[in-house]
Amino acid sequence: MTTGPATDRPVVSPPSPRPPRTRARSGRDALLAWGFLGPSVVVFALFLVYPLGRTVYLSMHGNDIIGRPNRFVGLSHFAEMASPEYVQVLVTTLLFTVGVVLPGVAGALVIVLLLEGVLRGQKFLRGAFALPFAFSVASASVIFAVFYSPGNSVLNGILYRLGLDQVPWLTSQEMALWSIVITTVWMNLGYGVLVLAAGIGSIPKEINEAARIDGATGPRLAWDVTVPMLGPQLFFLIVISTINALQSFGQIHILTGGGPVGSTTTLVYSVYQDAFAYGTSDFGRASAQALVLLLVVLVCTVVQFGVIERKVHYS
């Protein structure tokens, strides 16, 4: 392939010495570089950097009924977030995030460790566990909406068979959030399996062999040798899952619309409600919440970069 365009030319050029890197040449390189970076830079400037500035501006302004900022309110939108209504939103966000991340990461870990013990068809099984990744938030939510609906017999029928009470999946304030958590864990499990499986693949074979020679087998081998070696991947997975959980939106919009009685309204959903739902266009208050979301995600990412940098140095 590489010789294709140059077949009638010598592969090694005649001994014309490489031209020294002159100022003119590196100037041309720089110009070209900015030309190449240009398209990305324009998109980032218009749709990422400018919006951040405008979000800060909007968050400090009140607005009229169609969302035009009309008065400076300082930090009062942020102060409002201490009201019981918004504290509830933050608590819900926290519960949802922990509820999604812990079982999701633990489940993925147990699955990859079990897969390590499988002698045949390991790849096929891993692929099967990864299938939910193909499902969009909307399609997964719609499928679970069917499972949770009183008109479908699958979940309710199984519960009945087991002699258990019917669960008011989406209609009770206590249960609705956990029903969304179940849907989200199902959607994200495949990603965790792929990340951790890639991590196991990168563990040197000799380490396992050495452990085996020392008599470690099965669960002992997994817990004492494999899990500690997966440290960086587990950490990466926890951070990414946390960031994803904080940004969850579609499943809440489709399954509950934030209800019943606000019991599934997370931070992102609250931003949507204040800015876009019911024609409220309260862009000021929504922007303040969006900034809080940004801050939380930034902290997660910075922590991740900090820890991973350190890990890379000693490995």
Add this chain to the structure above:
Amino acid sequence: MTTVVRDVADDPVRTAPTRNRHRLTAGVVTGRVLLYLLLAAFLVPVMFPVYYVFAGTFMESRDLSAFPPRLLPSGLHLENVRGALDAVPMLRMYGNSLVMAGIITASQLFTSALAAYAFVFLRFRGSAVVFALFLSTLMVPAEATFIPNYLTITGWGLGDSHAGLVLPFLAYAFGTFLLRQSFKQFPRELYDAARMDGMGHLRFLWTILMPLSKPALTAVGMYVFITSWNMYFWPLIITRSADMQTLQIGLNSLKVGEYSNPGLLLAGAALSVLPTLALVIFGQRFIVRGLTAGAVK
């Protein structure tokens, strides 16, 4: 037990039958059975929704509500598919999703390849700083930019249009990051040889580097296509008419409109997931590469 293992390990000629883990003691058998039971306990709930969305698509409404629950359709009933196609302009929405995901994927490949080329092959002042700034854009959750972007796009009169759907996503630093990794592996001698032959940067990028970077480009392309095909928040706020909405928003309309008919919901979900399911099944190698970038150094 340990001594047996050590003896076998020290023996240069290992013969399979004498290896410890192949000897079927009662303990080993119990362990294996337990392992497979545990795996099944995870696999069944993970696979069940995947199975049921397709089985349910071909069920009659009686099958869906039958008690005890039916796991197989009573026949290949096509009412749900027809019903879903009638309830929302699903083919039109398919087209919208395809146009949106296609344009975003093509554009991100294009902008990322150019930017990655600049970072790897061109020397310019502040290269490292600019790259760090590129990476830092990945820390910003899209949701934090949606309000101003909504105002910008509608201000340009592009609300409820294909342009409005794609504009904020035409470039994304993740692709640049991944392609930069790949371009850095490119043999420097080959680059020097091409340059000495008087080949321009653009021609080198297009005729040599891109064809040789196909695996990385495929990984980025598939990842971008799936994530943009599955986008929900932005298409929900920027489109108004059913003619401009994407498939994902159509699914929500199906649910709002046909709450009492699980069959239509399942048929809609099944239709919407076919392209990405095909990509995940047949392109898993590439998907894994795109997904796990950053997780494994």
